[in-house]
Amino acid sequence: MKRNVLIIGAGGVAKVVAHKCAQHNDELGQIAIASRSVDKCQAIIESVKAKESLKVPAEIKAYALNALDIEATKSLIRETDSQIVINVGSAFLNMSVLRACMETGAAYLDTAIHEEPGKICETPPWYGNYEWNHLAECQEKGVTAILGAGFDPGVVNAWAALAAERHFDQIDSIDILDVNAGSHGKYFATNFDPEINFREFTGQVWSWQNSQWTSNTMFEVKRTDDLPVVGKQNLYLTGHDEVHSLSKNLNVPNIRFWMSFGEHYINVFTVLKNLGLLSEQPVKTAEGLEVVPLKVVKAVLPDPASLAPGYTGKTCIGDLIKGTRDGQERELLIYNVADHEDAYAETDSQGISYTAGVPPVAAARLIVSGEWDAKRMVNVEELPAAPFLTLLDQMGLPTRIKDANGDRPWDQLA
Secondary structure (H helix, E strand, O other): OOOOEEEEOOOHHHHHHHHHHHHOHHHHOOEEEEEOOHHHHHHHHHHHHHOOOOOOOOOOEEEEOOOOOHHHHHHHHHHOOOOEEEEOOOHHHHHHHHHHHHHHOOEEEEOOOOOOOOOOOOOOOHHHHOHHHHHHHHHHHOOOEEEOOEOOOEHHHHHHHHHHHHHOOEEEEEEEEEEEOOEOOOOOOOOOOHHHHHHOOOOOEEEEEOOEEEEEOOOOOEEEEEEOOOEEEEEEEEOOHHHHHHHHHOOOOEEEEEEEOOHHHHHHHHHHHHOOOOOOOOEEOOOOOEEOHHHHHHHHOOOHHHHOOOOEOEEEEEEEEEEEEOOEEEEEEEEEEEEHHHHHHHHOOOHHHHHHHHHHHHHHHHHHHOOOOOOOEEEHHHOOHHHHHHHHHHHOOOOEEEEOOEEEEOOOOO
């Protein structure tokens, strides 16, 4: 049985992960947090103490770590006796942290696909450029590596797997709908790392349509949906991690990801992009300084973790799935609604961080229990969905289903 968790990262998602690990430390064992800034790690630990999140008395330790340094990461895994590593740092760290886990035998969890600083919106399937190159090595070494175990990717993948198993004989389309109907009161801000956030939108938008990769530009394709609690929302076709794995692992010809944006966000984004301020390529100023425009924009925008106090409203994320069952056409929405204020009350974090941070801790608990200790590299849809969704129900992210038979908990018969 694997125990003891090393959390890599000290942003808003890492704070939620720390609180949730603390709430289940009787199962998970010792908890350590590491990032470049030990002060940020210590601030998270103080938040955990202030909220009295620890289920059983224990000390959470903070460490300074450059997670791009594989040897340093291996050394810290061994020093902390961590058998599970939850990587919620920058997506630029994935391959370094994964390598450290493969060489120490620790289970690896992340919440996003790997990125290289000089590349954006890579040729699909994106996982095939990095993580999946190590499928055979993980299998040979018996190393558990669960990719994309956040909300999207993560929970939405589990919903798709559940639908394929229980609700459809054939799925024709999966449309993942991601709506944040909350308000943070800032002129302009992103809900997670601005650098990663903008990089998703400045290149090609890849979707899986008619069993082939299809390219669009950002804000080119729009739809409007009337969703539970948050009501009518405008959503735009966007490239996203889960499309790259679901298109491989499920026999579904159409898989798309849609995200809601207000007109103000679109206007500011468009100006920044047209000015070249969202470029990941370095430029030289008149003074001879070399800067990356995107990093400058990141530096002047609010830290996503700072948005939590006073953030109001709801999120709604769901899979709208269409297909057939017993020869009849069927459509259902599997979804979750989360509340920014509730997230802050429990974890000092806003709702976007909460939805991303709770699932990897549920996954870690399933590794401890053995149900998800796969001893190979997998995406979430390749694992049993029911135990994952059951834990999420208990941990603050309940799943519901809406179809022709009404709106009900996911495990309740129609």
